[in-house]
Amino acid sequence: MRIIRAADCKVMPWKNGGGTTTEIAVAPEGASLGDFDWRISMAHVGADGPFSSFPGIDRTLCVLSGNGIRLAFGDGETVSLDRTTPPFFFAADRAVDGVLVNGAIDDLNVMSRRGRWRHRVERLSGEGSLPASEGLLVLLARKGDWLVNRVSLAAGDSAILDALRHVELGVSGSEAELYAVWLTAS
Incomplete structure (x- = not known):
């Protein structure tokens, strides 16, 4: 990561x-x-x-x-x-x-x-797990303090993860927002 x-x-x-x-x-x-x-x-x-x-x-x-x-x-x-x-x-x-x-x-x-890469974007607002089975997963913390596989991301921080089985997300704060971007080679 x-x-x-x-x-x-x-x-x-x-x-x-x-x-x-x-x-x-x-x-x-x-x-x-x-x-x-x-x-x-x-x-x-x-x-x-x-x-x-x-x-x-x-x-x-x-x-x-x-x-x-x-x-x-x-x-x-x-x-x-x-x-x-x-x-x-x-x-x-x-x-x-x-x-x-x-x-x-x-x-x-x-x-x-x-023709080289495809992407998909999703806005998230709570804890859970995400599939990350191929390509790259980029997480952008917009609001709240996030834990990504036990690593802290403050608002404005991002993480790039290579293909994993899944990613565990935790969050503190009443207003939480994170964007998940899946990138896959074509």
């Missing part, structure tokens, strides 16, 4: 120059925005605007804080996301504009290179 403390995460400018992203993990390590296999990051979005296009990439977006965002895709589809909606999966090479709903948001972005 590899632990990533919040203070050790890399902050970098967006591909389109409109803000900054906190990079949590990327593979291969040190990969750029043009050559990663998968990438997990958080962003603070303070203004409406177009999303950067990432050809050949699949993306999942989760609203972490704020009132939400409406995604207006170039083909006419619109999707509204907020703290209560499930993680939303879409092709990152689709043209899309983000329109904020009454103020800024913080979001979680998970991206994987189509």
Whole structure:
């Protein structure tokens, strides 16, 4: 298990120059925005605007804080996301504009290179166990103090686990939130 403390995460400018992203993990390590296999990051979005296009990439977006965002895709589809909606999966090479709903948001972005990796994201709020039988499992502690197989994760910390049989989760605090990201090679 590899632990990533919040203070050790890399902050970098967006591909389109409109803000900054906190990079949590990327593979291969040190990969750029043009050559990663998968990438997990958080962003603070303070203004409406177009999303950067990432050809050949699949993306999942989760609203972490704020009132939400409406995604207006170039083909006419619109999707509204907020703290209560499930993680939303879409092709990152689709043209899309983000329109904020009454103020800024913080979001979680998970991206994987189509044909090389697949990903799935789930938001969790309590103790239990998770399957981790193949690929990688990345856990991002958002709220509360978590125990991952007896290792502590504070809010903002993450853990990357190689294939195990299962992962035991414990949590303290009345408000708990953790995001689980399963990454599997295609």
